[in-house]
Amino acid sequence: MTEPTPPRGQPQPLTVLRDRRIQSAGIRRGDVVAYDWGFEHDGRHHVQRxxxxxxxxxxxxxxxxxxxxxxxxxxxxxxxxxxxxHVLHVDDMWIDAIVGPPDHPYRILDLDDYAEAMTTGTLNPTDAADGLIRWQHFLDQRLNRRHDTTRRWPDFPPADVTALMTVELPQQWTLLPDRPNPPPPHTRAPKAFRNPPTEARQESARESAGPPAEHEQRSGDPGTGNLFTEVEPPKA
Incomplete structure (x- = not known):
């Protein structure tokens, strides 16, 4: 049963489970959840919001x-x-977009992976239709221009996101046990960890919805709760 959403403007703490691999402390404000997580790439530590x-x-x-x-x-x-x-499960669902400045067209990626998931049965018809409808609503509300003479995005990034970009967030994230290291945010996760079917997501929720203390914590800086793990270079 979904708990009621806190009133807009009152940040509420919560735990984010990203792709069944990373558990991170974050906050919810209105219709936006923000969280930080870390990784190591090319010998450098990075923190991604x-x-x-x-x-x-x-x-x-x-x-x-x-x-x-x-x-x-x-x-x-x-x-x-x-x-x-108090816990938000977020699982990748293949389709992506890269959005640059308003005078640059956005780029849609990985529709072929979405189609493959549909044809192989990894993604059932109901979830596939829901994903496409939500994606179209996102594009129409946030990015698609119709008759604008000024080069600007209609509503991107959303105001709630802009307000959270510089807010101090908890620096606590954990790699869940027996999960592969996370890639940088713009590279593809292994297919086995992208958008599990409905039954697998339900099982994952039952297994991992416990308090953070129940999960193994790995840290590049003992005592901080920060996760820095080596990842492969970004793909083109």
Whole structure:
């Protein structure tokens, strides 16, 4: 049973379970959840802030490992969101978009992976239809321009995201036991960990909805609760 959403403007703490691999402390404000998580790439520690748009089921971030000419651009993921109030499960659902400045067209990625998931039965017809409907609503409300003479995005990034970009967040994240290391935010997760079918998501929720103390904690800086793990280089 989904717990009631806190009133807008009153940040509420919660736990985010990302792709059944990372558990992170975050906050919910209105229709947006924000959380930080860390990884190591090319011998450097990085902290990435991600935002979940609950009204669309889309997760967005500005990848810290983007090349210099694309710093500040956004990477948007279609996701499934299972909301337990104090715990939010977020699972990748293949389709992505890269959003740069308003005078640059956005780019849609991985529709072929979505189609493969449908044809192989990894994604059932009901979930597939729901994902496409939500993605279209996201594009129409946030990015698609019709007759605008000014080059600007209609509503992107959302105001609630902008308000949370500089807010201090808990620096606590954990790699769940027996899970592979997380990739940088704009690379593809292994298919086995992308959007598990409905039954698998329900089982995952039952297994991992316990308090954070029940999970193994791995830390690059003992005592901080921060996770820094080596990952593969970004894909083109």
């Amino acid at each position: 991600s935002f979940v748009l609950l009204d669309h089921g889309v997760q967005i971030n500005q990848p810290v490992t983007f090349p210099a000419e694309q710093q500040g651009w956004w990477y948007c993921d279609l996701v499934t969101v299972t909301d337990h109030g």
